[in-house]
Amino acid sequence: MKLNQTQQQISDSLTNGFVERGVTGTEAMMPQFIYNREGDSMLLHIERELDNCSSFIFAIAFLTEGALTTLKVKLADLAEAGIHGRILTSDYLNFNAPKAFQELQKLKNVEVRLAEMHNFHAKGYIFEHEADHYQSAIIGSSNLTEKALTDNYEWNVKFTSYQNGTVTKQLVDAVEDAWQKATPLTADWINNYQQQYQPLVQPQIAEATATYTAITPNAMQQEALARLAEVRAQSEEKALVISATGTGKTYLAAFDVANYKPRKFLYIVHREQILDKSIASFKKVLGEPDAAFGKLSGNQKNTSAKYLFATIQTIAKDDWLQQFDPGEFDYILVDEAHRAGSPTYQKVLAYFTPNFLLGMTATPERSDAFNLYELFDYNIAYEIRLQKALDEDMLCPFHYIGITDYERDGEISDDTSQLKWLVSEERVTYILQQTDYYGYSGAALQGLIFCSRTEEAQALAAALTAKGHPSKALTGATPQVQRDAIVRELEHKQIEYIITVDVFNEGIDIPCVNQVVMLRNTQSSIVFIQQLGRGLRKFKNKDYVTVIDFIGNYKNNYLIPIALTGDKSRNKDSARDDLELRQISGVSTVNFSKIAKERIYQSINDTSLNTLRQLRDDYQDLKGRLGRVPLLADFQEFGTVDCTVFADKYQNYYQFLVKMKEDMHLTIDEERVLSFVSIELMNGKRSVELLLLQQLLELEGYIGQVRFEEFLTAQQVFHDQTVMNSVARVFSLAFFTKANQAKYGNQPIVEIVDNQYRFNAIIRTHLAENGDFKRLFMDAIKAGLLRSKRYDQTQQLMLYKRYTRKDVCRLLGWQTDSSSTLYGYRIKEGTCPIFVTYAKADDVDANINYEDQFINTSTFQWYTRHPAKLDSKEIVQILDKRTTLKLFIKKNDDEGSGFYYFGDVTVQDAQQETFQVKDGKTEPIVKFQLGLVDAAQFDKYLLFEK
Structure with a gap:
């Protein structure tokens, strides 16, 4: 029997999955093993199938509200598109909460029924593709729960079958049989279920009435307490803890006070409601009698207590403040410390002289000019933000x-x-x-x-x-x-x-x-x-x-x-x-x-994300945190502004510092060298040049070629003769266009003399005579090396990282920068990088509106320029097995100049076709099926799936 197109695709896909992986299948139809690994999850696969199906049915024993919430956006979009589904579930073991059934009733495009069998334990997801006459199914261990969809180590298999396939027919028949016998989900059924429902496991959350003896520091608090002890061991008298809301910073403070054992302790905050809850927390941890705790706020004025909790509004009043000796409290804690820049806080903190001052806040960033970090002597004892807390x-x-x-x-x-x-x-x-x-x-x-x-x-x-x-x-x-x-x-x-x-x-x-x-x-x-x-x-x-x-x-x-x-x-x-x-x-x-x-x-x-005002705010915040002029490497280390943002906008960091009115001075020649490092090398996509500059600085301007290559080998940095030749051309500026050579001073940055790398004489003089230049030069190198950690330096190019055409010319070791004429592809020095803009703009010229697309995660359909024939010179070169083909893709032109690297590709097929251009005219063109040597990572593939 001759197979139709869909049947052939399924046949090839099944052969790929179960017989011979060299056979090219269609990704949407490929058998897959799903177990919630990084970049892949049951949730991703279910969402993807929902995006492409004509209808669906889930047969799942257990489900939770949270998993339904995760899918509700997708289901709402499907409802808008008129796509309906069914869910067959059960009351097996009373796992499903009554409220989960209530949430199911909210899904307007989904019909829900309860399986009649009492031991219903199915876990299957079936998706109908009516137009192409096939079904996809995912069957395995994953119920419809949050952890099963995203986090648990599950085993599931996805497969596809034509509508008359035996396995699919058995599966669909079984589901349909169970569906016909099932009970429709109704409000009355839920009410009856709720009356007899007994949950298997009660959520265990610590009760507010727990005694102090049951409270011990969690892992985060133990780490923070150790850091606070280290700060005090270094004779520091102030520290700041930055802790996301809900991470237990009040208990942390209480634990630290218990460790410190103060003679008398003062806690300050701006609201009485916070004060009362803090007193309760401290009592649980410290375990001392109620008489040891006092409050200075509103109608309560117990100033003699060992542990005094005060609102700033009360203690800042002269009548109360003057009642205390400046050294009365040996430990003072300021909660919500980002408010400490106000006059009332400043007045109180200027009056007291504690042995130790601790500030705690979830949001140290300030929109005013107050420097919170300076107040606490730049001692950030511990920091936990939202993502880490989760x-x-x-x-x-x-x-x-x-x-x-x-x-x-x-x-x-x-x-x-x-x-x-x-x-x-x-x-x-x-x-x-x-x-x-x-x-x-x-x-x-x-x-x-x-x-x-x-x-x-x-x-x-x-x-x-x-x-x-x-x-x-x-x-x-x-x-x-x-x-x-x-x-x-x-x-x-x-x-x-x-x-x-x-x-x-x-x-x-x-x-x-x-x-x-x-x-x-x-x-x-x-x-x-x-x-x-x-x-x-x-x-x-x-x-x-x-x-x-x-x-x-x-x-x-x-x-x-x-x-x-x-x-x-x-x-x-x-x-x-x-x-x-x-x-x-x-x-x-x-x-x-x-x-x-x-x-x-x-x-x-x-939107512009790098306006002067935005960058100034980031700069001032980091300057306040450090207590000095921040450098590019500081931004990298603190995970804030990408150093390349400054290079893209100002060519070098010095120009930004000039706008910040910092006292630094560079000559025009020094600026040119700094711009070269910042623009061309600091992105860190290849670390060899940066490492050479670093070595030259450390070795007083000279290093032998052999010694440097030995250093690269020891560092496990990719390099071969092509790379070393490329590095020499980059530093001599021969790689760059005439315009860029002039921009960078028309002088080699690094020379090779007597088999040694060395700075040119002018740069050596600048480094010796201008401390500002040396500082910024070293900083750009350090920032670039920090950024280079994002890339696997053992490889020439790293999968799924973005590269510009200019990056590719340099990293492939081409003699010159050909990016201005590279366009979609170019064969040069035995390599052909292919650049594809996946989603063409609506107004794109018909002459270049090709149907480039993924066929599956292992196969990409690509069209050459026109006119082109199979016997054209460049097509023959592409077909030559000695030519290395590399695939780069970006989503659309809005994404800037960077393309994701999808690795090497091989030609699986090449066909002569015609392409219609303007006025009905056609020209010859070649359509390629390119096989990816490394199958596309699932989450990256989804970015480009049409």
């Missing part, structure tokens, strides 16, 4: 949902939206539909909503209450007593939402919060994380936090992926990569609806 399982996991805001007649919320639009009947209804659909963990909704302005908070609270969702607004004008009462109402489930503007960005602890809703522009990464953090404290019966972000037409949308990942590089390539991230840490996930993702992507493309 890695350490110190915070509650979260599922971030980025969806588009309400849109009507093309109008959507933006920076200029009027109040009547923000609280309109239609928008409020839409908000409630979305918050109900995405849900929350736990028995009752206890949510926080952040909005743009006070009037909106008040109007929205009234509107939600009127619709049956009791809510209260809490703004800067709300008195403290009323604030505390509103928080208690949320904690006691008397209201569902507190709606606020920026009041809860910090200094509030409501562990029960299980849903955070963002109805405003992302003002800054700091504020975003502060607001997200309001829901991340662990709490009994809260397995995760749902974060729902309504994304409008805001120019700051680009900040969202940057804030979620903690990316401070100001590099657009990194920001785009952040947007593709699906998992933050553990089971915490990020999900964007299709339209919301496009909106953010456009914001990244339209």
Whole structure:
């Protein structure tokens, strides 16, 4: 029987998977083993199949709310496209919580039934591809739970079969038989189930009533305590701890006080609500009688207590401050220390002379001119940010949902939206539909909503209450007593939402919060994380936090992926990569609806991430942290601005320092040399040149060629004769165009004389006579070497890293920079790099709008330029087995000049075709099937799958 195209593709794919991997299959149909390794997960495969199927059915015994939340964005997009599915599940072992069944009922495009058999233990996902008459299935150990989809070591097999394949028919028949016998999921069924439901395992979260003897430091706290002890051992009198909200910094402080054993201790904070909770925490840890603890705030003035807890507002008053001797407290702790720049804090801290001063904060970055780091003598004893805290399982996991805001007649919320639009009947209804659909963990909704302005908070609270969702607004004008009462109402489930503007960005602890809703522009990464953090404290019966972000037409949308990942590089390539991230840490996930993702992507493309103001802020923050002028290497070491950002914008760091009015001076010639290192070498994509410069500096300007190559071998850095010849041409400037040679001074940076590398005489003089030049020259080299750690230096090129055409010319060892004429491909010196822009712009010239695409992870379809024939000179060269072909791909032209490297490729097939150009004219062209020597990593392949 002659096979049709789909059957042949399936046949080839199955042969590849089970018989002979040399046979080229189609990626979407290839058998695959899935076990949640890095860059691959069940979640990725399920999402990919959902993107391409015409319908689906899940037969899964166990499911959780969190896993459903992770898929809800995708399922909502499918509902918009009219694609429906079915879920067959069960009440086996009472694993599935009643609320999980309630969440299933919210899936409007999904029909749900309960299997009749009491031991239903299936774990299968079937996807129909109706147009091509085949089904894909994933069967194995993964239930529909967060850990099974992302984190657990699971065994699953994905396979594909034509509609009349025996195995698929058996599978589909079995599912259909079970489906027909199954019971439809209804509200009545859920009510009956809930009445008899007994969970297998109760969540174990420490109760607030636990005694002090049960509390011991966690791993993070033990590390921080050791660092604090080291600081004091070095006779330092001040230290700062930077700790993400919810990571137990109050207990950490109490443990440190217990270790220190102060004669008298003072704790200062700005709000009484924080004070009361801190006293309770300290009592548990210290285990001393209540009489040892006192409070100086409001109506309580117990100033003689050994452990005194004070609000800054009270202790700063002269009547109270003067009652204390300046040396009365040998240990003072300032909580929320980023506030310590205010006059009241400065007054109190200037008055007291403790033996040790500790500051604690989650957000040390300041928008004012106050230098928090200086206050604590630049001693950062310990630092744990959001991502690390999630890695350490110190915070509650979260599922971030980025969806588009309400849109009507093309109008959507933006920076200029009027109040009547923000609280309109239609928008409020839409908000409630979305918050109900995405849900929350736990028995009752206890949510926080952040909005743009006070009037909106008040109007929205009234509107939600009127619709049956009791809510209260809490703004800067709300008195403290009323604030505390509103928080208690949320904690006691008397209201569902507190709606606020920026009041809860910090200094509030409501562990029960299980849903955070963002109805405003992302003002800054700091504020975003502060607001997200309001829901991340662990709490009994809260397995995760749902974060729902309504994304409008805001120019700051680009900040969202940057804030979620903690990316401070100001590099657009990194920001785009952040947007593709699906998992933050553990089971915490990020999900964007299709339209919301496009909106953010456009914001990244339209926004400048490296304005002078932005870079100045980053510079001032790092300068404050270090207590000196930061260098490029400092930015690299602290994981902030990418050093190449300064090179791209200013050519060298010196020019930026001039704008910062720092006292440094370089000559024009010195600047040219610094620009050369910064622009051409500092990206670290090949470390050989940087290492040579480093060695020359360390060895007083000379090193033998043989000795240097021995050094490279010892460092396991890739080098051969082609590389060494290339390095010589780079340093002589012969590699560069005439314009760039002039730009860099027309003088060789490094010469080869008597088989020795050496700086030219002019550079040796500059290094000897100008300390500023030497410092910045060495810094650029160090920054480049730090950045080079991102690349595997044992290889010429590293898979899935971005390279420009100019990078490729240099790293391949070409005699000259041919990037300006390289275009799509060029055969030179035995190598042919192929550059593909995957998604052509809508207005691209028809003459170059080729159908270049992945056939599967191992095969790429590529078209040459036209006119081209199989017997054309360049085609013959490409077909020559002695020519090395290397494939580079970028998503679209918005992504700048960098292309992902997909490795070497071989020609599997070449066919003569014709290509239609303007006015109906056709020209010859060659279509290649290129086989990837290294099959594409799954997550990178998904970036380019059409």
